[in-house]
Amino acid sequence: MDSSSDSLDHNSGVGKHHAQFEIGGLLIELCVSFWKSRSLFVAAKLDLAVHLLDGSKSVEVLAELVGANKESLFRLMRALSTIDIFEQVSPRVFANTPISHHLAVNRDIHAVIVSEGNDNNYRLWESFCDTVKSGKTNSVERVFGVPTMWMAMQADPKYEEDFKKSMTALTNFKVPHLAGLYDYSKFDTVVDIGGSEGILMAELLRRYPNIKKGINFDTPTVISNNKRRGLRHSDDERYHDVGGDFFEHVPEADCFVLKQILHDWNDQCCRDILQCLYRSLRPYGQICIYDSIVERESPVYGQACWVDLHMMQLIDGKERSEAEWRDLAESAGFKVDKLIANELVVLTKKHSLQ
The missing domain is CATH 1.10.10.10 (Winged helix-like DNA-binding domain superfamily/Winged helix DNA-binding domain)
Structure with missing residues (x-):
């Protein structure tokens, strides 16, 4: 009997058991x-x-x-x-x-943690298995009894307040970087669609003195609340707040900016939004979309994939790959002109709206 062979077999078995134990521990760690x-x-x-x-x-x-x-x-x-x-x-x-x-x-980071970690977000994920099985989410209706997240926030002022603080915090964190990703100096009129408090628009006007008019566009409720709370991030005379509905009509512009707006919506809603923008976009104008481009070579690929699940579960939204951005643009009468840093999609009009 070869004792050395027995020893090798024993060591191999111990090593395999130890590896399986580590893998099991990792899975449990992830679960909890x-x-x-x-x-x-x-x-x-x-x-x-x-x-x-x-x-x-x-x-x-x-x-x-x-x-x-x-x-x-x-x-x-x-x-x-x-x-x-x-x-x-x-x-x-x-x-x-x-x-x-x-x-x-860092009160911005604090605001994000308080918003993302709140009780409502945990409850909204309770039906995730149903979402995966059915391909549809009803998490908001199950938790709040209303069909959309925006209606849920209107019914819960504290939830809405924490969410807005979180979005403002993320904007403060990202705006200097985002504003530098593209040259806006060639545009006369720039409109930030869903611009909330106007932080991004204020930064664009500060960086690009050639812009003649900058419009922060959001719902009438958001704009009126900003005025009531004295939230105006720019004293520049080129800055304007305008209320409206981006599914219906937006101000005419040479450039529309959408920062983390389209990932809130499914493809059909995004198509409706883009077609609305198409009607108000001047010839040779552009649309700048700040959203993830989900590609494996991206340094933030993992983060984008997880955010995509969160969008899917909460609001039937999604993060999109390059191919999906191109398909969406094509369906709304646009073409993808540039893809920048896995986080900016620049669209221009095709010759006619299909």
Whole structure:
């Protein structure tokens, strides 16, 4: 009997078992990752990191400050400390780490976490299996009893407020980069479709003095709320706020900008929006669409794929590949003129609307 052969077989079996154990552990870790995301959300909602900006504190002091149970709070912070969110510097005493400090001082990131991690978003994913099986989502109706997310937000002011803060935060984060991806100096009139508070339009006017007129276009409710809240991000006389419906009519322009608008809608709705823009786009004008281009070679391919699932589940929207952008453009009377950095699609008119 060859003892060395037996030993090799044994070692091989142990190694295979260990590999399977690691794979199993990884799968379980992925499955329970929501424990971590929910814990991060609670830490952000309670603003624990802000209370540690002036130094470490005991759980007892923190519990008093945020109105929490001291034992539950200790267990939360202990768990978060294992992933470098907070540090337990002595028994039951915690301090900020670089990560939790960032959560405290970067209020844009804080706003995104509070919005994306809220209870409603978890409830909206409960029917995801049904969506995958049927190809249709009814998550909003199941959770809120209304057909669209926009109606749900109107019925829940706090939900809407958190969402808008999150969108503003993401815009603040991305606008300097996005505004520099394309040269808008050749356009006389630029309209930002679904521009919300007008942050992107303000940046475009600041960067491109050749633009003669910049219009921030959104629903009449959004525009009136901006005025009521005193939200105007530009004192430039070229800047204008206009309310309307991008399915019906938009102001005439040389360039329309859509930042993360079309991924909210299915193909038919996008076609209707683009055809509406077609009617108001001047000859030789362009449409600049800031949305993901889902291609495997993209450095943000993984992120785009996951955002696509979120769009599918919540609002019947989607992220699109290059081929899908080209098909959509063609169906609405446009052609793809440029694809830039996997996040900007530039359209021009074909000779006639098909």
